[in-house]
Amino acid sequence: MTRTGTVLDRIVERTSADLAERRRRVPEGALRAQAHEQAPPVPLVPALRADRVSVIAEVKRGSPSRGLFAPEADAAAVAMDYLAGGAAALSVLTDEPFFHGSLKDLAVVARLAHASPGPVPVLRKDFLLDPYQIVEARAHGADAVLLIVAVLDRWQLAELLGVTWELGMEALVEVHDESELATAVEAGARVIGINNRDLRTFTVDLTVSERLAPLVPADRVVVAESGIHSVADVERLARAGIDAILVGEALMMAPDRRAIVQALGSVEVVRCRGS
Numbered sequence: 001m002t003r004t005g006t007v008l009d010r011i012v013e014r015t016s017a018d019l020a021e022r023r024r025r026v027p028e029g030a031l032r033a034q035a036h037e038q039a040p041p042v043p044l045v046p047a048l049r050a051d052r053v054s055v056i057a058e059v060k061r062g063s064p065s066r067g068l069f070a071p072e073a074d075a076a077a078v079a080m081d082y083l084a085g086g087a088a089a090l091s092v093l094t095d096e097p098f099f100h101g102s103l104k105d106l107a108v109v110a111r112l113a114h115a116s117p118g119p120v121p122v123l124r125k126d127f128l129l130d131p132y133q134i135v136e137a138r139a140h141g142a143d144a145v146l147l148i149v150a151v152l153d154r155w156q157l158a159e160l161l162g163v164t165w166e167l168g169m170e171a172l173v174e175v176h177d178e179s180e181l182a183t184a185v186e187a188g189a190r191v192i193g194i195n196n197r198d199l200r201t202f203t204v205d206l207t208v209s210e211r212l213a214p215l216v217p218a219d220r221v222v223v224a225e226s227g228i229h230s231v232a233d234v235e236r237l238a239r240a241g242i243d244a245i246l247v248g249e250a251l252m253m254a255p256d257r258r259a260i261v262q263a264l265g266s267v268e269v270v271r272c273r274g275s
């Protein structure tokens with residue numbers, strides 16, 4: 001993990017500083033009590049194993065690479081559209097300074113997703129570096145968290161996975177190359193996200209998923225993330241053996257969010273990965 005002044009480095013530094021402040025304001029004990037008041041987490045793995053590609057639909061107002069593209073988006077209204085379109089899971093960006101999200105968005109979306117007929121799991125999408133943030137996610141209703149291998153060493157990854165599972169939640173463990181994939185598999189990750197976006201350069205390339213997906217053991221769930229815009233993109237990724245896709249910008253910018261979730265989720269899964 002090198003910190004040479006990329007946007008990713010700035011995000012990690014800012015996240016650590018904000019975390020220290022939040023921990024001062026709300027001690028972990030109080031957060032744990034709030035976490036224990038939540039209904040049990042909705043399991044992510046079964047939600048993503050289906051005959052058709054599962055769509056993890058993301059509430060995303062903006063990003064460092066694309067700026068603020070949906071400033072007025074109301075998280076609840078967006079989530080309702082995604083649920084109506086048949087999203088298998090919802091992802092909520094909670095980072096404020098770089099992605100214009102919040103923990104309030106997470107709580108609002110989780111309430112809606114859990115109240116829908118056949119509850120839908122919700123992922124906290126942020127830069128998680130410390131167990132405190134996982135407890136915080138659970139306290140705000142999340143069923144799963146994102147863990148990014150590029151910003152964690154293997155001991156941190158093991159510790160954060162342990163805390164996630166101990167709270168009954170699931171982790172989407174994100175990788176971008178072969179070495180990060182090996183780290184995720186060895187750590188026991190059950191859900192592996194292959195990010196087509198290089199978080200240091202912002203280059204987006206779907207061939208990253210095409211290259212890495214066939215290397216993931218068949219007993220793990222594979223999610224292709226970022227840069228997915230069309231049914232043709234999903235068909236291409238399905239041929240590489242992915243189970244699910246995580247889509248943000250294309251859904252947020254679509255004139256009919258419900259219809260695009262439905263269309264992207266109509267592609268059949270191709271079971272072609274070996275053990």
Ligand SMILES: O=C(O)c1ccccc1NCC(=O)[C@H](O)[C@H](O)COP(=O)(O)O
Binds near residue numbers: 060065199202225248
């Ligand atoms: O989206 C960014 O610009 C970004 C920059 C730095 C770190 C992470 C970033 N994005 C997080 C994600 O991976 C995406 O929100 C997610 O995969 C959806 O991507 P997209 O469908 O391309 O909006």
